[in-house]
Amino acid sequence: MARCMQCGKELTHNEIGAHRKFINRGAEQFFCKQCLAEHLGVTPELIDEKIEQFKRQGCTLFV
């Protein structure tokens, strides 16, 4: 199970997808949603919205 490189929280499939989408497609270490939001200077809610949006577009990084 992958863990957040910052806080150590276990990551969901979509959190890994979000990191790949927002930061680096080829990443091997990831942020959880909370840390990703902090890193990007946005709210975790916005990350959720974006994930939903990517899913609707058929992005394969998300389930």
Ligand SMILES: [Zn+2]
């Ligand atoms: Zn984290």
